[in-house]
Amino acid sequence: xxxxxxxxxxxVGAPCDTFGGASGEKNARVFEVYGxxxxxxxxx
Amino acid sequence: xSTEPPVDPAALREEVKSKYRxxxxxxxxxxxxxxxRRLAKRLGYDDAVVGRMPDxxxxxxxxxxxxxxxxxxxxxxxxxxxGSGAGFDCFIAAQQVxxxxxxxxxxxxxxxxxxxxxxxxxxxLANAEFRAGLIEEMPIEDGWADVVISNxxxxxxxxxxxxxxxxxxxxRPGGRLQFADIANGKPVPASAIQNIDLWTA
Numbered sequence: 001x002x003x004x005x006x007x008x009x010x011x012v013g014a015p016c017d018t019f020g021g022a023s024g025e026k027n028a029r030v031f032e033v034y035g036x037x038x039x040x041x042x043x044x
Numbered sequence: 045x046s047t048e049p050p051v052d053p054a055a056l057r058e059e060v061k062s063k064y065r066x067x068x069x070x071x072x073x074x075x076x077x078x079x080x081r082r083l084a085k086r087l088g089y090d091d092a093v094v095g096r097m098p099d100x101x102x103x104x105x106x107x108x109x110x111x112x113x114x115x116x117x118x119x120x121x122x123x124x125x126x127g128s129g130a131g132f133d134c135f136i137a138a139q140q141v142x143x144x145x146x147x148x149x150x151x152x153x154x155x156x157x158x159x160x161x162x163x164x165x166x167x168x169l170a171n172a173e174f175r176a177g178l179i180e181e182m183p184i185e186d187g188w189a190d191v192v193i194s195n196x197x198x199x200x201x202x203x204x205x206x207x208x209x210x211x212x213x214x215x216r217p218g219g220r221l222q223f224a225d226i227a228n229g230k231p232v233p234a235s236a237i238q239n240i241d242l243w244t245a
Contacts, residue, residue, distance in 0.1 A: 005208050007221065016087050016109045018226060024076030032229030035087065035109030035196070037222070044218040 007040035049202035050237045056202045057178075061153060064106070068130060068155035071103040079106050087224075088113060089136070097135060101163035104130035104156070107195035109224035112136060120144040121190040124214055126179050126207075126223075127151060127197030131160030131172070137193060138164075138172040147172040150182055179207045184214040191215075194223040 002010050015034035019025045027033070063075075071079055078086060080103045084094045087110045094102060111133060117123060117140035125134045128149025137147045149172065151157050160174045177183045179194075179201055192211045201207045211221055 001205060001208060002221075005205070005212055007208075007212070011114055013109070013114045018087070018108045019077060020086075022076060022078050023074065027076075030230070031232055033226050034229075035107075035224055035226050037109045037111055037113040037224050039114040040221045042212060042215045042217055042219050042221070 002038075002040050006043065008043050009039075009041045011039040013037035013039075050234075051202050053180075053202035056200070057152070060200050064129065065153055065155050067104050067106050068153060068159055075106070077106055077108075079104065083107065084132070093136060093139065097132075098163060098166055100159060101130065101135055101167065102132055104159060105132035107133065107224055108199075108226050109195070111193045111195050111222045111224040112140070113224075115220070115222060117141050117145070117191060122188060123147045123191045123193060124182065124184055124189045125149045126182070126192060126194040126211065127200075128160060128174060129153075129156045131156075131163055131174065133193055133195050134160065134172050134174070135163065135167060135169065138169045141171065143171055145171055148184065149174040150177040150179070150184070152176065152178055180210055182210055182214055186213055187216040187219075189214050189216065189219055191220045191222060194221075194225070196225060198223060199225050 015036055018035035019028035117137055119142045121141045123137045128134050128151045131149055134147045134149040149160055157174050164172045175183050192215055198204055198207055
């Protein structure tokens with residue numbers, strides 16, 4: 001979707017186990033949910 | 045592919061408001077996610093930076109990753125934090141951009157805005173301000189921002205395309221979007237996506 005809008009140089013960083021040890025961990029594991037940092041640039 | 049949001053955006057917004065109003069008022073309550081200093085450590089924020097912040101500036105933090113992990117901000121940059129909550133990422137940003145930079149946090153909850161403004165004053169951050177608004181309709185002029193940041197917010201928007209288009213509008217040409225959010229490795233059934241109660245569960 002980012003590229004569809006026009007963003008370029010899209011990068012995705014390493015996953016974080018955001019929900020590990022929290023009560024939402026069970027659902028997160030079922031759907032392999034992790035947090036990620038994203039970076040994208042609007043062209044000049 | 046349908047461009048219709050999977051749930052009613054206004055109804056989802058009310059659900060999100062209810063959940064995060066509770067995070068503002070009762071940050072040490074029981075949530076399905078971590079909050080505060082424990083979460084910041086888990087997500088890899090700099091202990092020394094977070095350690096200097098007062099409790100009120102950190103306790104309602106409920107992000108999902110670190111939007112500064114791939115690139116730090118530069119001195120003097122103008123930054124918008126979309127869904128800034130109680131201001132945690134704005135305070136990190138304000139320190140990175142320094143006194144010549146500027147940070148504007150936008151949130152739809154008065155409770156979060158109140159906490160953020162109080163913490164900014166307590167920390168003496170003159171380069172950070174907080175405005176009421178929605179991600180789909182930000183109170184920011186076209187092309188103002190060098191960088192837009194966000195943390196765990198876009199996944200809670202029913203119309204993500206509209207959210208990204210609004211971010212595009214406020215970014216200057218050459219500007220960056222640095223956001224943190226969740227993504228699933230296995231598909232979520234349509235029935236679950238259409239159940240608004242599960243979006244914040």
